[in-house]
Amino acid sequence: MNLIKSKKRVADHGEVFTPPWLVERMLDLVKGETERIDSRFLEPACGSGNFLVPILQRKLAAVELKFGKSDFEKRHYALLALMCAYGVELLADNIAECRANMLEVFADYLNLDETDELYHAASFVLSLNLVHGDAMTMRDTEGAPIRVVEWGYLGKGKFQRRDFRLDVLTGMASFSAEGSLFAHLGKHEIFTPTKIYPPMTVRDLAGGDILGGAA
Numbered sequence: 001m002n003l004i005k006s007k008k009r010v011a012d013h014g015e016v017f018t019p020p021w022l023v024e025r026m027l028d029l030v031k032g033e034t035e036r037i038d039s040r041f042l043e044p045a046c047g048s049g050n051f052l053v054p055i056l057q058r059k060l061a062a063v064e065l066k067f068g069k070s071d072f073e074k075r076h077y078a079l080l081a082l083m084c085a086y087g088v089e090l091l092a093d094n095i096a097e098c099r100a101n102m103l104e105v106f107a108d109y110l111n112l113d114e115t116d117e118l119y120h121a122a123s124f125v126l127s128l129n130l131v132h133g134d135a136m137t138m139r140d141t142e143g144a145p146i147r148v149v150e151w152g153y154l155g156k157g158k159f160q161r162r163d164f165r166l167d168v169l170t171g172m173a174s175f176s177a178e179g180s181l182f183a184h185l186g187k188h189e190i191f192t193p194t195k196i197y198p199p200m201t202v203r204d205l206a207g208g209d210i211l212g213g214a215a
């Protein structure tokens with residue numbers, strides 16, 4: 001397996017991919033979380049998904065164990081599993097590969113093709129969760145603050161979406177540090193979504209993809 005694309009990219013962007021055997025050993029350190037459908041993982045330099053893809057595979061194995069017998073539950077919990085994987089990546093080709101790799105694993109698991117609404121819902125979720133941007137400045141390629149979409153499954157085919165800012169979320173620890181200017185504030189005062197959406201179905205989410213991805 002090639003762990004680098006070019007010497008220039010290694011020099012310019014530190015692009016050296018982690019080999020699969022090492023990824024598996026690292027994920028085993030948090031095995032329980034990787035096998036929990038709704039545990040959230042954020043990889044701030046996700047490359048083409050060397051960590052996020054196996055995380056999704058582990059979560060889908062958990063979906064199969066728990067919900068394999070009901071097609072409805074299996075499809076919705078598989079989407080929830082996908083919704084819980086997040087990445088940021090600086091290079092356009094890497095983020096495109098990462099989204100494609102994740103979508104392929106998801107579609108293969110559920111035997112989906114492009115005629116299926118769930119395929120488009122998944123593609124829309126990936127366009128939001130896998131951000132083309134800079135994890136250091138926490139801004140996307142347009143210069144806007146990186147958005148983190150929190151997804152939840154409400155049951156009966158409905159999903160909840162709330163948007164947050166990455167720079168605010170990652171500042172949480174310092175906000176609550178003893179003696180800091182913000183220590184007296186409750187977490188709810190900092191942990192405020194920038195937008196809350198009404199519950200959405202797979203069809204609603206698929207509509208987002210057909211209208212052109214992340215919005």
Ligand SMILES: C[S@@+](CC[C@H](N)C(=O)[O-])C[C@H]1O[C@@H](n2cnc3c(N)ncnc32)[C@H](O)[C@@H]1O
Nearest residue numbers: 015016017018045046047050089090134135136
């Ligand atoms: C060492 S590679 C690791 C890729 C992947 N996480 C893996 O383990 O295989 C680092 C990745 O981070 C990306 N990268 C470098 N600087 C970045 C930044 N400021 N924000 C987001 N991604 C960045 C590179 O393009 C590259 O894909």
